[in-house]
Every structure is written in C-alpha cells, then in structure tokens.
Amino acid sequence: MHPFKLNTVPGNEDDPSDQLQTINNASGPSTSSASFISPSQSVTSKQCSEPPSKRPRQLKLFGSTKNELTETEIKEIDKCVVKMIVSDYQPLSIVENVGFLEYTKKLQPLYSVPSRKLLTTKFLPQEYNVISSKLKLILENVNDLSITTDMWTSDCNKSYLTVTCHFIHNNRLHSPVLATREVKDSHTSLNIATALTHIFNGWSIANKIVTIVSDNGSNIKNAINEHLLKYHHLCVAHTLNLSVNEAINGNFDVHQILKKCRAIVKQDVSTRWNSSLTMIERLLTIKIPLTASMSSLPRAPDCLNASEWEVISDCVKILKPFENITSELSRENYPTISLTLLDPGLKKTAFGLQVNADNAHKWICEELTNMIRAKNDNTEITESDTTQSTSSANICSVWKHFDDKVAQVKITSNPNATASIMIRQYLEIPPLDRKKNPLEFWKQYEVSFPELYKM
Numbered sequence: 001m002h003p004f005k006l007n008t009v010p011g012n013e014d015d016p017s018d019q020l021q022t023i024n025n026a027s028g029p030s031t032s033s034a035s036f037i038s039p040s041q042s043v044t045s046k047q048c049s050e051p052p053s054k055r056p057r058q059l060k061l062f063g064s065t066k067n068e069l070t071e072t073e074i075k076e077i078d079k080c081v082v083k084m085i086v087s088d089y090q091p092l093s094i095v096e097n098v099g100f101l102e103y104t105k106k107l108q109p110l111y112s113v114p115s116r117k118l119l120t121t122k123f124l125p126q127e128y129n130v131i132s133s134k135l136k137l138i139l140e141n142v143n144d145l146s147i148t149t150d151m152w153t154s155d156c157n158k159s160y161l162t163v164t165c166h167f168i169h170n171n172r173l174h175s176p177v178l179a180t181r182e183v184k185d186s187h188t189s190l191n192i193a194t195a196l197t198h199i200f201n202g203w204s205i206a207n208k209i210v211t212i213v214s215d216n217g218s219n220i221k222n223a224i225n226e227h228l229l230k231y232h233h234l235c236v237a238h239t240l241n242l243s244v245n246e247a248i249n250g251n252f253d254v255h256q257i258l259k260k261c262r263a264i265v266k267q268d269v270s271t272r273w274n275s276s277l278t279m280i281e282r283l284l285t286i287k288i289p290l291t292a293s294m295s296s297l298p299r300a301p302d303c304l305n306a307s308e309w310e311v312i313s314d315c316v317k318i319l320k321p322f323e324n325i326t327s328e329l330s331r332e333n334y335p336t337i338s339l340t341l342l343d344p345g346l347k348k349t350a351f352g353l354q355v356n357a358d359n360a361h362k363w364i365c366e367e368l369t370n371m372i373r374a375k376n377d378n379t380e381i382t383e384s385d386t387t388q389s390t391s392s393a394n395i396c397s398v399w400k401h402f403d404d405k406v407a408q409v410k411i412t413s414n415p416n417a418t419a420s421i422m423i424r425q426y427l428e429i430p431p432l433d434r435k436k437n438p439l440e441f442w443k444q445y446e447v448s449f450p451e452l453y454k455m
Helices: 016-025 045-049 071-087 092-096 098-107 116-139 189-203 218-227 236-250 252-265 273-285 287-295 306-329 354-389 400-412 415-428 438-444 450-454
Strands: 145-153 159-169 172-174 177-182 209-214 232-234
Touching: 071 092, 071 116, 092 098, 092 116, 116 159, 116 189, 145 189, 159 189, 177 189, 189 218, 209 218, 218 232, 232 236, 236 252, 236 273, 236 306, 252 273, 252 306, 273 287, 273 306, 354 415, 354 450, 415 450
Parallel strands: 145 209, 209 232
Antiparallel strands: 145 159, 159 172, 159 177
16 A cells, blocks of 8 residues: 555555545645655655555545535525426425425435425415516616417306516517416406506506507407506417317317317317317327227227328318417517518518518607607707807807707707618618527617617
C-alpha cells in the first residue's frame, strides 16, 4: 500500500470512482500526498518502509453528518413541489401517494412532504399571491389589452367563468389567466357582466380593455356590448367548431358511422368534432388488428364494413385542415387576431380578396392619422407652455426665427399624409419570414414607425 493512500470504504478498495468520491468529499484545498506531510518533516526510507498507523475512518461519514435541512432548503423544495402540481396539473392528493412519498424520500431523506391541507391553506395561496403581485405590477405599465372569456360546466355540473388577459409587454406576448370563478346565479347577461366587472376591477384593467373575445352566445354578447360597453369579437375557432359540427350532424351517413365508431371506442365527445377526428384516425391506425380481434369476440360491437372504412378515411382528409386551422387560432404565444396587414410576414398577401386588404389599409390609415394628430396636439401644448415660460429669454435669441419656422411646419403638416407615407414605407420593406416572431420585427422598427409600433 502507498504510505499516503487515503483510506477507502470497506469493500470498495478496488473501485476508483469510490476513491475519487471520497477524495472529493474531503475538506481542504488539496488531497494530494504532499498535504499529509509537515513542511518541517522529511521522509526517510525507514518511514517509507514502515506500514502507516491506522487512522480513524472519518472520511467515510464526512458530508453525511447533516441531520436536518435549512429553512431555505425546505422552502425551495416546497416551492418545487407546488410548481410541479400546478405546471403538470397534478391532483393535490399526489402528496399522499405511497409511490410519490417513497420517491421523494429516496431523493432527499431529510425532507418531509407537506400535507394536502398545508398545500391548500398555505403554499398554494402564498405562491398565488407572489405571482399575482408580479402580474399586477406589469399590468400597471400596460395601456392596451384584450380579454378572452368562456363559460363552461364541470363534471359535477357546476358552472364556471374563466377570464384570460392578452397583452404585449417588453415586446413579448403574455396570456395569463386572471380568474376562474364559479357562477351560481342564472346566466343572464347582467349576471355575467357583473361577474366580469368584479374580475376586471380586481386587476384594475377595466379602462384598458380594447376588445373581448367570447363564443356566440347571446347572453355573453349582450353582457359585453350592452352592459360593459366594450367591443365584442366573436371567437373564430368557436364559430369554425360550430360549422364543422353542423356539417357532420347534417350528413346522416357520416353521423351513423361515427355512432358505430363510438360504440367501439367509447371515448370521444360527440359535441367536439376534433375528438371524433382523433377517434377515427386511431381506428384507421389499428384497423387490421382491430378487425381480427373483434371477429373472435362473442359480444363485440358491430365492426365497420369496407365502405364505412373508406368513408372515415375520406373524413380524415377533409377534417384535418380544419384541425390545423383550429390549432393555429388557439395558439397562446402569437397574436392571431393580427394575422393581417400589420403582420410583417403577411401584410396584404394574407387577404383572399383585394377589397378586404384595401379596407384594412384604409382603417389602419385612419387610426394612425388620429394617433399622429393626438401626438401633435400634445406636442404643441407642451411646446407652447415651454415657449411661454422662456419667452423673455428668447426675445433676443438668434434662433427665434428658425424656431418659429419649425413650429409653422409642424402646424401645417398633414397627419393623414404622414400616416400614408408611414404605411407605404412599411409595406415596401421585404416581408418577414413567416416563422419568425413579428414582435421582434416591430422592436427593430420602433423608432422608424413609432405609431405603427404602438398599434
């Protein structure tokens, strides 16, 4: 044995990785052989030939003497548990599952998993308060935002109203869910408007809402238009879903075949055509083994015949594009309502009809003109105040004549002409790659087109 070799854990003397781990766990800047010899000592041949005295195996337990976690460590792990439950939509009961408890104990034996009650009464509310405070701070610096809202019914037949907010901050699109509230009263337009107002006021955003998107229900449309006095925008994805459902239900043969498929699968939702599409896609994938197995089962439901297999195959080809469109419309990281003239990757080429492109051009020009006019008015007021406060100092200024000429140019400038020039210059820029983020484009051109950037 080398006279300065570190003692190893019994049974692992020949394992270099264990030796390395033992060395790494030792304290001090160095674990080389020289570190065990005093500078005043010299190594004689006799000392080298004599076996070293046995040293206590202290290194074996070094780093394992810790018998409790610090408060900071516990908080960090608690926070990770909450994040896992929220991010992965796990039930709160997961902290009571034997497998999960065993797993966490193996990872960190010193950690005690919080109870379900503690999660509900303490950790989740704490995390919510932290995140909501951050969101409120961001919303204070946001001038314009849009809302999407929907009413839905849970499995236990309770009605809920969910509100999601969409805004751009620091050139990024954010889409946080503001609230999900149970609606116990009847679903009248007044009750819905009251519930929405309560949520908007809680976040101090009522005066910042540009538009509210919802389904086509008359009660929620009236709540938005008549009671909240906000602009209502129909959900295109919902309208598309209704159209496809109507087409499927209006075709008797297809409707009957889908009923036959449901008897086999028993999993799709009849009111959601995309779930029916998923169902028949799966059936086509397992067609051969499914047909073979069903023929040997005594009480199996009726299997599809050859012509019915052809029908659902054709249905997949027809429905697949609608599914792709729905996915595009439902994206959260992209402002799909602006897939028009102000999208630098699409501009006027996205319109099917030229008249629609021209109308969009006209409306944007009108709004841009108003924004430029309002900006000029504010500038004139500010400059007027500044001029009055410093008039005595500027009476003999050599720049007075020049300043008067500049002020006259600003007064006579036409906001409509400025808007038209700005839009023309924007349209002349080569289109952005469609897969790139349009917000990055506008960040780059913020100085060149300030009002268009804001729009």
